Amino acid sequence: MENLVSMKDLSVEQITAILEQAKAFREGATSSLKNKYTMSNLFFEPSTRTKMSFEVAERKLGLTVIPFESGFSSTLKGETLYDTVKVLEAIGIDALVVRHEQNNFFEELVGKTKVAIINGGDGTGNHPTQSLLDIFTIWEEFGTVENKTITIVGDIAHSRVAKSNADALSRLGAKVQFVCPPEWQGEFNCVHDFDEVIESSDVVMLLRVQHERHEVSGIFSKEDYHQTYGLTVERERKMKDGAIIMHPAPFNRDVEIASELVECDRSRIFKQMENGVYVRMAITEMILKGRE
Amino acid sequence: MENLVSMKDLSVEQITAILEQAKAFREGATSSLKNKYTMSNLFFEPSTRTKMSFEVAERKLGLTVIPFESGFSSTLKGETLYDTVKVLEAIGIDALVVRHEQNNFFEELVGKTKVAIINGGDGTGNHPTQSLLDIFTIWEEFGTVENKTITIVGDIAHSRVAKSNADALSRLGAKVQFVCPPEWQGEFNCVHDFDEVIESSDVVMLLRVQHERHEVSGIFSKEDYHQTYGLTVERERKMKDGAIIMHPAPFNRDVEIASELVECDRSRIFKQMENGVYVRMAITEMILKGRE
Amino acid sequence: MENLVSMKDLSVEQITAILEQAKAFREGATSSLKNKYTMSNLFFEPSTRTKMSFEVAERKLGLTVIPFESGFSSTLKGETLYDTVKVLEAIGIDALVVRHEQNNFFEELVGKTKVAIINGGDGTGNHPTQSLLDIFTIWEEFGTVENKTITIVGDIAHSRVAKSNADALSRLGAKVQFVCPPEWQGEFNCVHDFDEVIESSDVVMLLRVQHERHEVSGIFSKEDYHQTYGLTVERERKMKDGAIIMHPAPFNRDVEIASELVECDRSRIFKQMENGVYVRMAITEMILKGRE
Known part of the structure; x- marks a missing residue:
């Protein structure tokens, strides 16, 4: 699994593997990543729980998290999402969580960047x-x-x-x-x-x-x-x-x-949010492991 | 001490204990917390010194700090402070510093969440x-x-x-x-x-x-x-x-x-700000120790 | 080198030293700083690449980075840049990257604060x-x-x-x-x-x-x-x-x-951004070493 943009891309086997790994994290397992990775969370729409859930998950995996402020970035200067992601690739970001108001925003990214893309919500499309x-x-x-x-x-x-x-x-x-x-x-x-x-x-x-x-x-x-x-x-x-x-x-x-x-x-309802951290740890670890 | 919302809750003995511990930190003492803790600073009103002072204090204690952007959170979607705090409890936040424009905002939180609440300023109330x-x-x-x-x-x-x-x-x-x-x-x-x-x-x-x-x-x-x-x-x-x-x-x-x-x-004036870091380290450590 | 505000302050020898050290970082060298340092990035104008490039560089050097939100700080209450920087000095910040719309903003800072100043762009002046x-x-x-x-x-x-x-x-x-x-x-x-x-x-x-x-x-x-x-x-x-x-x-x-x-x-173009991380590591390390 190189990216996660839509449930359609996941086989039943892959879903099951994510569930099992989330359960392992819930029961106290820790990251088995061998290298150091750097991530950033690009949220172009307001979010508390998805963004903070990823922030917690990333730190539990021992990753370096680089802050991104969408309301204060070069997108204000008209930079496209593609160009922003290529910049982040250049400065050494390994994976991005992206939430964007545009449906299927990821189509202009996947296969065109070395950065792994995790879809944090695209318009009325996927989550x-x-x-x-x-x-x-x-x-x-x-x-x-x-x-x-x-x-x-x-x-x-x-x-x-x-x-x-x-x-x-x-x-x-x-x-x-x-x-x-x-x-x-x-x-x-x-x-x-x-x-x-x-x-x-x-x-x-x-x-x-x-x-x-x-x-x-x-x-x-x-x-x-x-x-x-x-x-x-x-x-x-x-x-x-x-x-x-x-x-x-x-x-x-x-x-x-x-x-x-x-x-x-x-x-x-609150159990779902608690579970969200373990599921996001599992997904993120799985994607980063694919790079080792 | 499980929370710190008002000076009224502190006895003279507790105040003295905080002063002594702040002095110890000033003289080079380091955190004696046994576990890893995760915090976040929820500032719903602008602040440089209180927020950044806590940010420094938390890192000196070795805590994990999760960023929160009030201008970009689900409170924009009408979520109540109580519900936001319950979310943060669910995703694993141990303690929150909260600044809010509403006097006594903490009354709807204390005793109803496992998250420790540190009042970073409530309206015209307490600080x-x-x-x-x-x-x-x-x-x-x-x-x-x-x-x-x-x-x-x-x-x-x-x-x-x-x-x-x-x-x-x-x-x-x-x-x-x-x-x-x-x-x-x-x-x-x-x-x-x-x-x-x-x-x-x-x-x-x-x-x-x-x-x-x-x-x-x-x-x-x-x-x-x-x-x-x-x-x-x-x-x-x-x-x-x-x-x-x-x-x-x-x-x-x-x-x-x-x-x-x-x-x-x-x-x-600047000495006060310098002292603020040590005092906030003392308060935060004391509250987190109460959870060990 | 105590600060970096303008290319004019750098001799050819200093520029060459920065290039050599950036090359070393590019080839895998790690920080040789002996102490722990705390930095913050004060961007009063929008930026993705300069800010995030510094954020990555600072973490690669093992520094503690304290978030600063210019749109949510006491500058909104009319605080001058000088007073903000003196606050950050008091709470223990060792070095600041500052981007500000005012040309030569650094003139009111250099020599008047113990915080090292790295110019991240001043108006139409220097970068x-x-x-x-x-x-x-x-x-x-x-x-x-x-x-x-x-x-x-x-x-x-x-x-x-x-x-x-x-x-x-x-x-x-x-x-x-x-x-x-x-x-x-x-x-x-x-x-x-x-x-x-x-x-x-x-x-x-x-x-x-x-x-x-x-x-x-x-x-x-x-x-x-x-x-x-x-x-x-x-x-x-x-x-x-x-x-x-x-x-x-x-x-x-x-x-x-x-x-x-x-x-x-x-x-x-993207190579420049990649290089930016190594150059900023070199500059930041050089300035912090001057404090050891």
Whole structure:
């Protein structure tokens, strides 16, 4: 694995190897990298958890991390992403995590630079490390992903999480179904009645209503969304024994999820973030090992 | 000590322990922490000296420091401070320094997260690490704080330094008095004539005129303020032998203090900043030791 | 060498020592510093390559690097550069790289602070580390700088690179000539016909058209500039065997240089950036060694 830009590039074997290595890190394994590597995290869109999760993971692997400030860089002088990455290659960066608002930004990079590219989120496209931490969380919870029913709820059309997850979870043998308003259905087959599927779900995976991408209020009030497509206290009571709640976060309290459910027994929301560090360690180590 | 949010929480014994440990660090002691810890500095308001002072202190203690950019984080997506801190707990942060514009921001955090919270300044409320470095500077200068006359001059009502210091210095046996314009008196008893108290002061502690918080020019011109409440060259001459000048900085030259006095023999302004690193090392180490 | 603010301060012997040490680092030498040092990079203007190049160089030397965010510092509260630097001196910073929009900003610092100052670019004045990496690149290419013909093309009057380079290259025995529009000639003797000098040049050093400093479109269209003062594919064909192309970057594709020439065989543009790390290691180590 030289880069990680999309879940589509990963075979079931590679996904399984990442899960196993993430588990090993979780249980205390340390880096087995032989050389010193230098990384940088190029986030052109705001992020707390993905960026800081990578920052922690990189330091746990003993890497040198070079700060990059997108709001204060030469991209302000009109430099293209390609030229910026070639600069970073020249000054000795081995691998980059890149988040960029442009879908498939990585197509202009992969194969044209010696820097390894890890996709930290591209527009409405992919978010493979989020997918892998979601899968890891389900796999750790149930011991397998196979035959589990995963219900993804929310803005399916614009979500990079939904797309990345749908493909991979299906290939791992899970049953994936979508719940969303007709307006946000996109190319996917979706159920529009959340209550119809709540009882049969092993995992209820809520997506964030992205106020900054489009105006939800044009379609719903927050309260309406919560009642129709949110996980209310009433809906949570209908979930089956052992079923869990997931959300990639940041979450909108009382929109996608009732505030009192955020830290309830079924919730794995903060567990997902904890797992994110181990998954990102596994991915980063695997990519850097490919250079040894 | 699990957190440090306000001087009120510290007993005289705890304050003394911090002063002694800061002195030990000043004299070359190194960290006695047994484990590896990860910290982050969450500054939601601009800061050079407090933030960079913590950054230096944390590295001198051998900690891993994870960068946080408040202007580029998920708080822009509406995430609450509580949720941000829970994320950081999940990804493995042990302690946070937080500066936030909201008074008592820490009330929604302490007791609800495993992350240790160090208050780096809350609105017009508290600034305990500044207080402790001020106290350390006086204690080092005179060998004691007891019976020293400390005159705090400036915007008493809006100053988190004045509030934090007033309480602690009094408990340590100092005599604290305030000089300020009637408009900025707040709940405190203040003298309005600086010249009345200048000769009896062991310490003249000037506060910054906070142009960014309220428009001083609506009340005074800078020159008027300097003549009435500033430390002019003439006033400095009236100070007694061995008396010192302090200022938490950043200072406004020729407003709170005559420009030529900033680095004069009596000035401990840059000494305070130097001491800040040792005091912050002591506080941080003490809090992290409580986790071992 | 206590500071590096201008090429003028460096003797030919000092320049040669820097080139030799940069070469040693390039060939794998490691830091020979005996003590631990702490640095910070104060960039008050946007930068990717200079800032990140220093960040990498400092870490390769094993230094502690303290982050500084100019857009979030006390300079926003009106603090002067001098006072900011005195603060950093107090908290234990040994050396600073400073980029500032004010020409000769360093004059208010050098000799007044114990912090070593490395000029990372001052307004339209100096950019000595860029000059040194340019010289290093030529020296490595040809084994010497002597008797080489260096043609610098572009906005000579406003370029800190042109000024820094012109002086130093001449002292090292090179023949330096300038090509520029009459409007951008400033105090320099310039040729206005690029084609007149292209064939005799060993090095064609292109300068960036600084759209953010002044409106080029008021004088030229981008296409006009490219045809008259840019390195077109046709002009490149006229260059002599072994002649090379340089650019301090960020470059504007199809303005200063035809896009397809950026990575052509003659181009040393990314090589310059690679060399920048070694040159900055050499300079920084030399300055810090002066403190041992």
